Amino acid sequence: MNRRTLVVIISALLLAAFAAAAFFYQGATPPPQKQAAPTAQGASALVRSHSPVLGPVNAPVTIVEFFDPSCEACRAFYPPVKKILAENPNDVRLVLRYVLFHRGSEEVSRLLEASRKQELFPQVLEAVLIAQPGWHDDPEVAKAWEAAASVGLDIDKARTDMNLPAVDAVLKTDMQDVETVGIRGTPTFFVNGQPLTEFGPEPLRQLVLSELAKARQ
Template identity: 55%
Template sequence: MTRPKIILSVTLIALIIFAASAYLWTQQQADVVSTKAYEDSLLERPHSPSFGPKNAKVTIVEFFDPACEACRAFYPFVKRIMAENPDDVRVVLRYTTFHKGSDEVVRILEAARLQNLFKPVLEAILIKQPLWADHGNPNLSLAWDAVKEAGLDIEQAREDMQSAAITNVLQQDNADVKAVGVEKTPTFFVNGRPLQTFGAKQLVELVNSELAAQ
């Protein structure tokens, strides 16, 4: 082999080793960050709405924006995971108000929780999302129409949604979104591990791997 070819081969091998090392380091760093976030309670707060048993083997934390189309698209998959593992999977929602108008809708959801109507109001919001969630100019009156149909006491909700407690929920979740480094929705963590590759299939596989490890 000629000297130039030897140099080229050595260079390519070095580049491959460097790339592999960088990839492994990135993966390790992601695991370290997510684990630390989980240990520091950045992924879940006492006020966070959740579905499923508290002692579930697997906890899915979803950073969720009610105006996010992908969050709406993922909702049936998350429901299916829970339906197939009713005793073993718990879902925690963290509010992520990236879109215009999302903060008001989060306030509606929190007001609905005070009326024990969180889930039906959440589903009404998602079903009617294409009507109200124009990211540049959301029509929140249509969101209110949707939650009224779900049985929400609108007058009481408008009063409750301005409470200091609900404001604190929004502020804490916004702070945790920044601290964890969430930049898009939905972002999922499964038992503190981030979903590395985006997709419903990947979420199911990560949940199943965590279930198998218990």
């Protein structure tokens, strides 16, 4: 089997796995309290230049997600967020901020940062979220590494890159911003600085549409 065929097969499996993702949302636990609008200091901590971005850098609407890769609710939200981006390819971007609340989240966050150096962040993100039930209770997150390898990540290089000082700095800053903004649960969303006050994919979509309408006026 050649590499191209293997990639096509893996991509098909990834899409099939997320086709049923709505079921995971029903069991997701929302953040324990509504997220208040950030203070001026908190607003400045929503987006950092080091943060992973999916979508156009200069999009008029920015979704900021405080995201723990080991969080089941974050996994459940991934398909609807991906759909919002696909429906608005020129107008909406997603900025991800790491939150290290759950077991295994730090290592997988480091894995994701290492994947950026190989230009495989979107593929690895999706793969590790699909595989999450197999690794989120495993302190060695072995299934996450297997999932990353399945989409082409050079594991030896990633294990070196994940411990670089630059990655340490990213995680340190993100967790400082978690405190500054007052994040108490994941996922927590802001759209153009406005907090998502009603937890759910449809309220998120409506908030995005509202901000898009403002941007187009």
